[in-house]
Amino acid sequence: xxxxxxxxAALLAAAPLAAQSPAAAATSPAASDxxxxxxxxxxxxxxxxxxxxxxxxxGTRHTLSDTLxxxxxxxxxxxxxxxxxxxxxxACGGCLDVFYVSGMVGPAPRIPQPTxxxxxxxxxxxxxxTGRYVLMSGDIDxxxxxxxxxxxxxxxxxxxxxxxxxxxxAARVLTRHRFAGSIVYAALSAEEQGLYGGQILAKWVQxxxxxxxxxxxxxxxxxxxxxxxxxxxxxxxxxxxxxPPNETEQERARRRLTGGEVDGxxxxxxxxxxxxxxxxxxxxxxxxxxxxxxxxxxGHHRPFADLGYPAVRVMETHENxxxxxxxxxxxxxVHYGDVLDGVNFDYARKITALDAATMAALSWAPAPxxxxxxxxxxxPAAVLTWSAPEDSADVAGxxxxxxxxxxxxxxxxxxxxxxxxxxFTGRIVxxxxxxxxxxxxxxxxxxxxxxxxxxxxxxxxxxxxxxxxPASP
Ligand SMILES: [Zn+2]
Numbered sequence: 001x002x003x004x005x006x007x008x009a010a011l012l013a014a015a016p017l018a019a020q021s022p023a024a025a026a027t028s029p030a031a032s033d034x035x036x037x038x039x040x041x042x043x044x045x046x047x048x049x050x051x052x053x054x055x056x057x058x059g060t061r062h063t064l065s066d067t068l069x070x071x072x073x074x075x076x077x078x079x080x081x082x083x084x085x086x087x088x089x090x091a092c093g094g095c096l097d098v099f100y101v102s103g104m105v106g107p108a109p110r111i112p113q114p115t116x117x118x119x120x121x122x123x124x125x126x127x128x129x130t131g132r133y134v135l136m137s138g139d140i141d142x143x144x145x146x147x148x149x150x151x152x153x154x155x156x157x158x159x160x161x162x163x164x165x166x167x168x169x170a171a172r173v174l175t176r177h178r179f180a181g182s183i184v185y186a187a188l189s190a191e192e193q194g195l196y197g198g199q200i201l202a203k204w205v206q207x208x209x210x211x212x213x214x215x216x217x218x219x220x221x222x223x224x225x226x227x228x229x230x231x232x233x234x235x236x237x238x239x240x241x242x243x244p245p246n247e248t249e250q251e252r253a254r255r256r257l258t259g260g261e262v263d264g265x266x267x268x269x270x271x272x273x274x275x276x277x278x279x280x281x282x283x284x285x286x287x288x289x290x291x292x293x294x295x296x297x298x299g300h301h302r303p304f305a306d307l308g309y310p311a312v313r314v315m316e317t318h319e320n321x322x323x324x325x326x327x328x329x330x331x332x333x334v335h336y337g338d339v340l341d342g343v344n345f346d347y348a349r350k351i352t353a354l355d356a357a358t359m360a361a362l363s364w365a366p367a368p369x370x371x372x373x374x375x376x377x378x379x380p381a382a383v384l385t386w387s388a389p390e391d392s393a394d395v396a397g398x399x400x401x402x403x404x405x406x407x408x409x410x411x412x413x414x415x416x417x418x419x420x421x422x423x424f425t426g427r428i429v430x431x432x433x434x435x436x437x438x439x440x441x442x443x444x445x446x447x448x449x450x451x452x453x454x455x456x457x458x459x460x461x462x463x464x465x466x467x468x469x470p471a472s473p
Pocket of ligand 1: 159192324325
């Protein structure tokens with residue numbers, strides 16, 4: 001996002017203090033920029049095309065389709081995805097653990113018989129903070145007009161072979177590097193039947209106690225000709241919840257007194273993705289959408305967001321409704337169906353590069369700070385305090401941020417060294433929002449933590465159960 005209004009807001013907000021403006025602060029060491037720029041440049045439109053073509057070649061990948069055929073149906077498709085992750089693992093000396101995470105679903109509204117829902121998961125183990133994860137996903141399954149039709153041709157080229165191909169390609173590119181934190185590449189099933197694959201994996205992640213700093217779910221990433229008549233290959237949408245749906249009544253009550261309706265963990269992740277696009281992905285601008293997902297529709301980031309994990313949906317800006325969830329046909333000269341021709345692979349390359357750059361930056365960065373608290377009511381300056389993260393050896397310092405409450409982006413920041421407390425001289429706590437991130441020696445920055453009691457519990461998949469101090473009048 002680079003709107004004129006945000007630039008103006010930044011200038012206004014920064015005026016009284018000699019803080020760094022966004023442009024001036026883009027001073028990370030060249031090494032970090034060039035490593036991420038290299039990741040962005042390494043993403044291949046040709047490999048995305050090859051993967052989408054291969055996935056379309058399974059005829060249908062409907063969740064209830066044949067699982068025994070070697071050439072058609074979701075069984076063959078998921079075995080191919082597993083084999084592809086295995087090939088990527090072999091090419092990096094076994095740096096990926098590849099396995100299935102499955103569960104039985106049904107009878108359910110769109111799954112009439114008990115059916116095994118099978119996800120394919122590949123984990124690139126971190127080098128130092130191995131219990132911390134970022135996760136990226138695409139969907140294996142496809143559908144046509146009738147969501148229960150499991151036999152007719154359902155190519156699902158854009159929905160969601162494109163998103164899954166992006167996940168495979170991110171794995172190819174990122175496995176050439178080693179990261180402090182762990183990275184998960186997930187191919188999820190049964191999205192169209194009710195988000196079941198994501199529910200199974202999110203619950204599994206919670207049961208395993210993973211600390212999750214971000215979930216990027218690739219929606220459709222290849223359509224550039226929208227049903228709205230717009231052709232656009234230079235923007236991507238990032239959808240995020242304003243606040244976690246599982247916040248406690250105490251948290252809700254506290255938030256009403258301290259603010260933060262647009263500052264939940266998923267929204268901070270969306271802002272991070274937005275900044276990564278601005279800094280590293282040429283020709284792609286992020287349009288943050290302040291919604292969990294499209295109006296009334298579902299996506300596979302939602303099961304993770306439901307449990308309170310930071311999770312966003314990354315996808316094309318202009319959808320084409322003739323080319324999704326449609327039988328392949330021509331009506332009145334209009335071509336319907338989610339076929340290969342509808343996918344723009346250079347556009348899919350840019351969104352995949354955004355995913356990969358985001359995961360690289362988060363995984364080279366230290367863990368985010370803990371126990372971030374804001375104070376300063378009735379005083380001439382806001383005071384932010386925090387604690388070091390678990391892997392504080394990786395922390396070179398902290399970066400504090402502030403913005404006007406009506407700005408969508410963190411427009412102002414200052415590096416404060418290894419201090420764990422900062423006084424915002426001259427900034428009244430009532431008038432701004434504040435946050436803090438950890439920064440590595442190389443300049444890689446964690447996701448920002450907004451002050452409040454729930455964040456770290458949520459990243460660990462636990463309910464926020466810390467006691468809340470009563471507010472003073
Ligand atoms: Zn769909």
